[in-house]
Amino acid sequence: MAIDFYNAGMNFFEAGKHKEAYEHLIQDDTNPKCAFALGVLYYNGQGCERNFKKSTHYYSIAAEAGIVPAQVSAGFAYANAMGVPQDFLKAAHFLKPACEAGEASAKVTLAEIYAMGEAGGNRKEAARLIREVLAFSNSEEAMDVYTKYELNKA
Structure with a gap:
């Protein structure tokens, strides 16, 4: 039986065990839900070193899968050059579907x-x-x- 890294990671996160959450979520980092959670962890420096570039990378994966909070976060990051070069076209790409939502x-x-x-x-x-x-x-x-x-x- 495969390990459900997302649910295991979120259980650790909710218990305040951010390092353990990170260690589980990173195992399935192409899963959009894991990617969004990793974006949050990197953004806040919880369970890992704070890193806006990695945060935006993971938010972008989740955003492309249609996760609205990730679309907002990725769009904001590109609009405000948070770990990535400022790119208003990329920002708009992520923000438009979130606006529609x-x-x-x-x-x-x-x-x-x-x-x-x-x-x-x-x-x-x-x-x-x-x-x-x-x-x-x-x-x-x-x-x-x-x-x-x-x-x-x-």
Whole structure:
């Protein structure tokens, strides 16, 4: 019987045994769920040395498999050059499906990319994304982007 590295790793993680969680998850690092968990561990330096490059690598694996929180994390990493060169096209690649899934933080990040005129976006699309977020929340981050880029004029 094969070992379920993901569930074993998550059991250790939930028990606060991050090193043991890492040791199990790394055994199946191409599994998207394991990859996402490894991204979190590397991002936070839990059970391993903090490493944004590796974190983004693992988030990207999970994001390509459709794991929405990984899409947000990978997109944010590429937008903000966290362990990888800043790449707004890659950021948008990961953020768009998360936006379609309704993820507010992805919408705010993608809106800012578009408001800057990057990744083929424009201010009108940026304003639409921010308005979607503000329709359901009082997001201070969304208001900051809306105001900073004067999206009320878009």
